[in-house]
Amino acid sequence: MEILLAQPRGFCAGVERAITIVERALARYGTPVYVRHEIVHNKTVVANLKAKGARFVEDLEEVPDGCVVIFSAHGVPRAVVEEAGRRSLRSVDATCPxxxxxxxxxxxxxxxxxxxxxxxxxxxxxxxxxxxxxxxxxxxxxxxxxxxxxxxxxxxxxxxxxxxxxxxxxxxxxxxxxxxxxxxxxxxxxxxxxCYATTNRQQAVLELTAQIDLLLVIGSANSSNSSRLRELGASKSIPSHLIDSHLDLRDEWFRGVDRVGISSGASAPESLVLEVVGALLAKFPGSTSRNLRLLEENVHFPLPPELS
Ligand code: SF4
The missing domain is CATH 3.40.1010.20 (4-hydroxy-3-methylbut-2-enyl diphosphate reductase, catalytic domain)
Structure with missing residues (x-):
């Protein structure tokens, strides 16, 4: 079996910035640091940050007075920023630029x-x-x-x-x-x-669909851009699955498949892609993998001044 990896895939500049903000805030202010909503929509990212001391909440009411709260990459209504100000919370904005x-x-x-x-x-x-x-x-x-x-x-x-x-x-x-x-x-x-990441990942998957029998998109179900990648594969009549990790792979998906395409949403870490590829190479001995490069991305966003 041949494994074709769409490129670009995975983390975008906004997600990298948001994760770095949480890590820097933990290093600078100590635990706990509160994050309003999942910082980005990916189970592994959230679990890793939880393990480092981040506490994820859906409402500012869950944040004790005087604590640090980070707004997720998705952005927040003005009322949330105003409430954080009224309560003198130390807020850090990880909204993607x-x-x-x-x-x-x-x-x-x-x-x-x-x-x-x-x-x-x-x-x-x-x-x-x-x-x-x-x-x-x-x-x-x-x-x-x-x-x-x-x-x-x-x-x-x-x-x-x-x-x-x-x-x-x-x-x-x-x-x-x-x-x-x-x-x-x-x-x-x-x-x-x-955004550029959405457009580029969809374009890369579109190129991939002309060459594959099966599409795997690595990303969480609540990730909008990951779901759009899976839908794009399905719209081209390619069996397409959104998976969180290699643990979601099902043997029956691979019957009669010569070429599998892989992409990952903007919030999915590359380590998950490598694990999926590793699991497929182990499951189907003699398989090969290669990148199908559409273009290079070179986008970086500055951190908020208080954490740079
Ligand atoms: S808007 Fe685009 S670049 Fe920004 S976090 Fe979302 S997917 Fe990433």
Missing amino acids: LVKKVHTAVARHERQQEEIILIGHRGHPEVVGTMGQLPEGRVKLVGSVADVAALQVADPARLAYTTQTTLSVQETRDIIEALRGRFPEIRGPSQGDL
């Missing part, structure tokens, strides 16, 4: 008195954070072309859109096209606000 850019765009459109449409998945923490940059009801959410058809707006001449960063490239394109079709004057980035 590319999510911050979306927050800035939302604020700008609001200043320009434009009604804002957000393309995204209801309930995802990034969407909750982006919508929470403005008072409730000011950002309208659409998740599909059908939602666009049902959308009611105050003034079609004063409209703008923005997007979640980790959506499907194709679906986002379709929704933007539908928005532009219904509201020709709407303003927004032509490809949406999908």
Whole structure:
């Protein structure tokens, strides 16, 4: 069997930055350090940081007064930042700079008195954070072309859109096209606000699908960009599975498979990929593995000044 590894895959600059922030905060402030929500959506990353002393909570109420709290890479509503300030918590913001850019765009459109449409998945923490940059009801959410058809707006001449960063490239394109079709004057980035990591990983998997019989995506079920990679494989009629680790591999997936493609979501550590490859090489003696390189990524984000 041949194992083809999509490249780029795995950690993006925003995830690396967020994990480093938690590690530096633990080193600088000592334990415990509280993290609001999973710092990134990956079980292994969260378990490793827990073992080092990070405490993950969903609500600021769970953080004792005076403690350090880190906001996850997905970003938080303004109300959360304000509450942390009121309670004199020592907050550190690990929001990815590319999510911050979306927050800035939302604020700008609001200043320009434009009604804002957000393309995204209801309930995802990034969407909750982006919508929470403005008072409730000011950002309208659409998740599909059908939602666009049902959308009611105050003034079609004063409209703008923005997007979640980790959506499907194709679906986002379709929704933007539908928005532009219904509201020709709407303003927004032509490809949406999908981040480089989302776009590159999807493009690499797309290239892979032309050559494989089976796709394995390493990532956790709540990881948006990992789920989109699996869906992309399935949309090309390739049996595709999202797995947390080599422990999830099932023998029956490999019957009649000559070439297996592997990718990993932006929050999945490379060690998990290596474990999966190792397990496959052991399970199928004589197999080989190689990278299918699409492009090099060289993106790095600075740490917050207090931890750099
Ligand atoms: S997936 Fe994109 S938006 Fe999310 S943390 Fe990574 S670089 Fe930032």
